[in-house]
Structure formats: structure tokens, C-alpha cells
Amino acid sequence: MNFYKDNDDLRYYAEEAIDWGLLTELSEYRLGEDPEGFANAEEARTFYLEILEMFGEVVAEQVAPRIPSIEDEALRIEDGEVVEPAATREIFALFRELGLFGLPVPRELGGMNAPMVSYFLTAELLARADVSTMTHYGFHAGIAMAMLVYSLDEKTTRFDRETRTLLSTRWEDDIRKIVAGEAWGSMDITEPDAGSDMAAMRATARRDEDGNWFVSGQKIYITSGHGQYHIVIARSEPDREGLDALSLFLVRAWEDTPEGRRRHVVIDRVEEKLGHHGSATCALSYEDAPAELIGKRGEGFRGMLVLMNNARIGVGFECIGLAECALRIAREYAAERRSMGKSIDRHEMIADYLEEMQTDIQAMRALAVHCAVHEERHRKRRLWLDHLPPSDEETRRAWEREEEESRAISRNLTPLLKYYAAEKAVEIAQRAIQILGGAGYIREYGAEKLLRDAMVMPIYEGTSQIQSLMAMKDHLMGMLKDPKAFLARVAEARWQSRFAPDPLGRRVARLRSSALDAQRTLLMRTAADKVRAVRHKPLDQWADAFLKQWNPKRDFAFAMLHAERFTRILVDAAVAERFWAQAQEHPHRREVLERWLERAEPRVRFLEDEIRNTGERLLARLAEGSAASEAAE
CATH class of the missing domain: 1.10.540.10 (Acyl-CoA dehydrogenase/oxidase, N-terminal domain)
Structure with missing residues (x-):
């Protein structure tokens, strides 16, 4: 095998x-x-x-x-x-x-x-x-x-x-x-009171008079935290606020001396988890653990993103492997299990489930490979530019363009990949159990293990909700920074949706157009809400309010509410683009694209309708609660 x-x-x-x-x-x-x-x-x-x-x-x-x-x-x-x-x-x-x-x-x-x-x-x-x-x-x-x-x-x-x-x-x-x-290492971020909100971290790093660094604090949920090398983010700048106070450090958990092993990082416990039973998830304590500064002081968050970005791509491939296993367990069982005179994989609903699982896995892999390729192109082209630059200026400029383009593609796709692959891993594992019925609920077939293992995917290395907010923020900011380019993309998508010579190309363009329309809806609604918020102010104060006085917790409420729906639309469009590119080069991939479009098109229409027509009641209630809290304070 x-x-x-x-x-x-x-x-x-x-x-x-x-x-x-x-x-x-x-x-x-x-x-x-x-x-x-x-x-x-x-x-x-x-x-x-x-x-x-x-x-x-x-x-x-x-x-x-x-x-x-x-x-x-x-x-x-x-x-x-x-x-x-x-x-x-x-x-x-x-x-x-x-x-x-x-x-x-x-x-x-x-x-x-x-x-x-x-x-x-x-x-x-x-x-x-x-x-x-x-x-x-x-x-x-x-x-x-x-x-x-x-x-x-x-x-x-x-x-x-x-x-x-x-x-x-x-x-x-x-x-x-x-x-x-x-040896191996770990990425030490999460603390008892700080997860996605890194600015709330309490672990500290101090520097002595000789320039040596020492880290103190506690980290939890650290995968492979029993290794020797710990890349740790800690608060090193007491006079700064937020993320600017964080720096990145390498901490060696122990030293082997003639007197024996001397530990600098204490393993407080190994967590008992729902799944991932072969992976040590540790709670760790540091008390003046010797550390080495990585990069510059105050740039810890930026440095940690390098590691987290690759970890998120890795989770994408991890989810694909798990989902592939779930599909094969379900497919094998369905082919052998007979009901009402035929194997259950010949029953319409089960056949539909299996085809959807297969298509979703192919979509996950399309995003993952494209994202990984461009992350590697970006990193390695940057290496060549910094350390082995070309002798002629024309080649250098071409390399710079390649590096910038690949960096942008990787940044765009990474949150989409992490979001989609994690959510689908859970869904596909659960679907496998449903296809197996009672057999899926017992340990013998292994389907229940897959669901237990999958449940953490939308949580670790950045929750699905964090990925959605990142995707939403990047797209709205991109639209604000270059509205002319955005309008050009809208016009191109609309033209292609009507006049592209290949019917599949027209359908892909319509999905792209839907994603752009959803993006515009989020921004226009955000702007309209801002107008309502400042309309009572004198007109000469409006410019200042729009350019400088933005409250991310209040002014982006509509976009934040629909960030996950918007992310799903982005995924549907991005996958269609990848399958379309493949079909143009390898005609046998047209069938994969057709399967994807058949499911993505109605899904996107539904999500667009939700974005346009839901949320008013909930947002009004939340606004009332916020106003009451502010008044009480």
C-alpha cells in the first residue's frame, strides 16, 4: 500500500x-x-x-x-x-x-x-x-x-x-x-489570559547589565512543548503599549552539563485532550530562563507571524490528510454496506455526500498547493535578492516584482486556506461518521478518531474567526488603498462574465464578480454607518472623523458580523480561479471545475443574500448594549 x-x-x-x-x-x-x-x-x-x-x-x-x-x-x-x-x-x-x-x-x-x-x-x-x-x-x-x-x-x-x-x-x-x-522545537504563544489577543500577554523578558536576556512567565497549549528549542514571544518593553512591547526569543529548555541536565523551562503538565493523543500539548513555566533575542526589540509580533504563517499553511495540509482518510473510510464502507438491494454508495444522498467530500478535498488541496508554492517563491526570491543578488538591474527589478506578487498571493490565500481547510476537516469527518452510522460511532473503524482529531483544526494556529477577520480587513484595506485598481477588477470581471469565449470561464468570472460585489457592499455599508454616526457634527469636522476617528470596535460592526460569510465567498471564488487555471492547461481538470461550480454558484448567491439582508436587528441590540455600558462607565 x-x-x-x-x-x-x-x-x-x-x-x-x-x-x-x-x-x-x-x-x-x-x-x-x-x-x-x-x-x-x-x-x-x-x-x-x-x-x-x-x-x-x-x-x-x-x-x-x-x-x-x-x-x-x-x-x-x-x-x-x-x-x-x-x-x-x-x-x-x-x-x-x-x-x-x-x-x-x-x-x-x-x-x-x-x-x-x-x-x-x-x-x-x-x-x-x-x-x-x-x-x-x-x-x-x-x-x-x-x-x-x-x-x-x-x-x-x-x-x-x-x-x-x-x-x-x-x-x-x-x-x-x-x-x-x-531535537525539535515549539512555538510558544498562548498564555492563560492571552490567546488571539497577543497584546494582552504577560510573559516578560528582561535584560541584565551584561546584555543577557531572561524570560519569565507561563505558556499553555504548546504543541511539542517537550522539545529543546522554544521560540517564545514575551513583553520586553515595559514603557510601550500593545504589540510594540513584544519581542521574540529563542529559549533552550535545558542544558546538558557534567552534573546532569539542567532545566530552564519546566513542563507543568501534559494536557489530556479530546484528540491528537500522540502529540504532547504542554503547559510550560519560565523563571529567568536564559534567552536569545531574535531580530529587533519590539518586533516580536512581526517575527512570530513568519512562523505562524507557515504553521497555518501546514495546518491546511494537515486537514487535507485527515479529510482524505475520512473520505476513504466512508467510501470503502459505503461500497460494501448493502441496503434496500444495493450498496449504499449507490443511494442518491450518500453518493451526493461522497462526491461533495471529494470535491471539497480537491478544493482544499488546490488552495494549499498554490499558497505553499507562492510562499516559497516569496521567501526564496527574497533570499536571492538580499544575499545573492543579480548583477544587472533589469533582472533585479523582475525578481522584485516576482517576490512582491508571490508575497501578496500568499498573504491573500493563507487565511482562506486555514479557514476553509479547518472547517471542512470537521465537516468531512462528521460526514464520514454519518455515512458509517452506528459503525462510525465505535472505535473499530477509526472514523470517530478523525472527528476528535479534527475538532481542534478551527481553533489552533488562529481560530477560523480570526482568519475571517484577517481576510475581511485585508480586502477592505486593499480597496481603500487603491480604489482605481478595484474598479478595474470589477469591470474586468463583469466583462468576462458576459463575453468570455468559454462558458466555464464566464461562470468563474461571475463568482469573481460576486466576491467583488460583496466586498463593495461591506465597505459601502461601513461608510454609510459612519455617516450616520457623524451627521450630528458640524460639516467641517466630517473630514477629520472620516480620516482619523475610526473605532474598530464600533465602526466596522457590519463588516465584522459578516466577515465569515464574506470569507466563504472569497474561498468559492479563489478555488474556482485555481480550477479554471488548471483546466486551461490540463483539460482533464474541467470536470473538477464543473463539479465545484455546480455547488459554489448557489452557495455564493445565498451568502450574498445573507450579507445584504441580515444583521440589522442583532447590530442594533449590540449597539444599545454598548451605549448602556459606556453610559454606566
Whole structure:
């Protein structure tokens, strides 16, 4: 059995859609010149596909059979250290033997130097077997690459420009240790009283007279928090307010000395969770833990976004793997279970469920791959520009445009991917249980585990609601910054919806037009509410009120109420655009696009109607409550 070879849609991306040539050129600084590297891009592509095929077999044959024992053997703490199930230790020993922790890490640091996209695809394969194992896997190379990116950003990584060789990087020894499978790390954000609201964080960092940093405080819900390397965000600037008071630090949880291990970070407990039983979710305490400042003081939030953005893309692939597993359990059961003279997959409602699950998974994968490709193009093109720039100005300008375009695409798609994949993972897992009926409710078939595992997806790495607010804010701000470009997009979408030569192209354009109309509705209603709020003021004060006096808690109430509906419309349009682009290059993808449009078109009409015609009563009630609270204060 092989989780890669049996997945035609995944193979479409790996073998047809992904431009491995471009990603190879971005990843291989010395393509054709490095004796340890590849002679050309085709040789590199062959290697990447071999990795995926090998990993697909390993996961199917050696990881998946071990997962039931991970469910049965709980994680525990002994003498202050987390003890993992025996099966987990066996799986990660196998990964260490195969060198998988260094898959995307540069060759000069002991890795394979494969594109990050290939690493994300292995994450999907692993998540199909078990998402808790996949998350722990992600905090190996994911942390190693974060260390490298932070060093690149702060210019503490050195290259030889003549030979295009990486000479050194700030945390080189730590990265090598992770690549060797001897360590991993975690992303330490959440606190007992601060989650999505990072400005409310209480963990502190102080600097002594010798310039050394120390972190104190508590963090909770830290995935793989029993690792050695902790990327921690803490309040370092007591004289500043909000996010500007936060800085980012690397904290080593322990030091191994001749006298034994000396811990700087205490594991208070391992959480007992609904799902993800193979992943250690820890509560941690720091008391003057030695720390290293990452980047500049006061830029911790910006630095953490680098890690969080990739984590959110990773969650997208994690959700795809889980949903793929749920679909296959449901499909296999439905093909074998007979009722009323035929297998239940031949019953109309069940057939509809299965087709919708398949289409949604294909949509998730379309967003995820496109997002991952452009995040990698943005990061690696920035690396070339900063450290290995071209000699001619024309090439530099072309690279700058490429980097800016890819950064914008990644920023646009990441919240859509995280939102949609997380919500669909829960829905598809629940649908699988429904198809199995009573069999889905018992442990034997594994469907109930998938729902337990899926429930956290809309919560961690930024809730679905946070993703919706981010998407709404970015689109409204983009419209305000460049209204001329927005109007041009509206005109183009309307023209294409009427005159595009291909009927499918016209339907895709209509979805794009609907998304733009919804965006305009949110902004116009927000502006109208602002007019009503200031109409009692003298006319000469209106300009100041519109340009400077915006209260995000009050003035954007309508847009915030409908942010999630707007996000769903954006997803429907974005997926249609991806399938349309694929269909133009690979005609066999037209059928996928047709399936998507059949469901997306009525869904978007419904969501548009909700945005235009609901919410007045609720917003009025909330406004009355806010006014009463302000009066009481």
C-alpha cells in the first residue's frame, strides 16, 4: 500500500501542476555545479517524486499500523520529562534513519535542500495516517527552517557570493541537531489570559547589565512543548503599549552539563485532550530562563507571524490528510454496506455526500498547493535578492516584482486556506461518521478518531474567526488603498462574465464578480454607518472623523458580523480561479471545475443574500448594549 501512489489528485500536483523547475532554481544556489547536488532541474524533480513515493509507502506500511497503539498508550510525565508512546518513538526513529527531518534544510546544514512544497506534501501524507504524528513531525524541520529564516532576516547568515555557497548561519549547530533527529522545537504563544489577543500577554523578558536576556512567565497549549528549542514571544518593553512591547526569543529548555541536565523551562503538565493523543500539548513555566533575542526589540509580533504563517499553511495540509482518510473510510464502507438491494454508495444522498467530500478535498488541496508554492517563491526570491543578488538591474527589478506578487498571493490565500481547510476537516469527518452510522460511532473503524482529531483544526494556529477577520480587513484595506485598481477588477470581471469565449470561464468570472460585489457592499455599508454616526457634527469636522476617528470596535460592526460569510465567498471564488487555471492547461481538470461550480454558484448567491439582508436587528441590540455600558462607565 502507498498513500502517494493511490491518490490521483495529489499525484496531479506533484507530477503535472507544480513547477519543480522554478522551485529547484530557487532552492539550488549552484544547480549543475555542486557535486553533492543535481545536474539539472529534471534530475531534481525525479528525486522529489521519489521522496514522495518512498514516504507514501513508509507512512502506509509502517506508520499507519502503529497509530492504534499510540491511541491506547497515553503520554505521561516522569521526573519532569514527557514520555512518549513506544510506537511514537519507533516512528520517529525511522524518520531519523531516513533523514526526513532535514528534507527542506539547505545541504550545507546537513539537509536535502528540497523545496518546502515537497515537505508540505509529505505532511499531507503523514496526516492521512495520524495528525498528531504529523504535527510533531512539523516541529522538527519547521523550527529548523524558522531559525534559518530569522537569521536571514537579521543578516546573520553569510554567503559566498562568488561560489553561491552558504558559509554560516546564527543557529547552525542547533539546526544541525534538529536535522540529525536529536531535537525539535515549539512555538510558544498562548498564555492563560492571552490567546488571539497577543497584546494582552504577560510573559516578560528582561535584560541584565551584561546584555543577557531572561524570560519569565507561563505558556499553555504548546504543541511539542517537550522539545529543546522554544521560540517564545514575551513583553520586553515595559514603557510601550500593545504589540510594540513584544519581542521574540529563542529559549533552550535545558542544558546538558557534567552534573546532569539542567532545566530552564519546566513542563507543568501534559494536557489530556479530546484528540491528537500522540502529540504532547504542554503547559510550560519560565523563571529567568536564559534567552536569545531574535531580530529587533519590539518586533516580536512581526517575527512570530513568519512562523505562524507557515504553521497555518501546514495546518491546511494537515486537514487535507485527515479529510482524505475520512473520505476513504466512508467510501470503502459505503461500497460494501448493502441496503434496500444495493450498496449504499449507490443511494442518491450518500453518493451526493461522497462526491461533495471529494470535491471539497480537491478544493482544499488546490488552495494549499498554490499558497505553499507562492510562499516559497516569496521567501526564496527574497533570499536571492538580499544575499545573492543579480548583477544587472533589469533582472533585479523582475525578481522584485516576482517576490512582491508571490508575497501578496500568499498573504491573500493563507487565511482562506486555514479557514476553509479547518472547517471542512470537521465537516468531512462528521460526514464520514454519518455515512458509517452506528459503525462510525465505535472505535473499530477509526472514523470517530478523525472527528476528535479534527475538532481542534478551527481553533489552533488562529481560530477560523480570526482568519475571517484577517481576510475581511485585508480586502477592505486593499480597496481603500487603491480604489482605481478595484474598479478595474470589477469591470474586468463583469466583462468576462458576459463575453468570455468559454462558458466555464464566464461562470468563474461571475463568482469573481460576486466576491467583488460583496466586498463593495461591506465597505459601502461601513461608510454609510459612519455617516450616520457623524451627521450630528458640524460639516467641517466630517473630514477629520472620516480620516482619523475610526473605532474598530464600533465602526466596522457590519463588516465584522459578516466577515465569515464574506470569507466563504472569497474561498468559492479563489478555488474556482485555481480550477479554471488548471483546466486551461490540463483539460482533464474541467470536470473538477464543473463539479465545484455546480455547488459554489448557489452557495455564493445565498451568502450574498445573507450579507445584504441580515444583521440589522442583532447590530442594533449590540449597539444599545454598548451605549448602556459606556453610559454606566
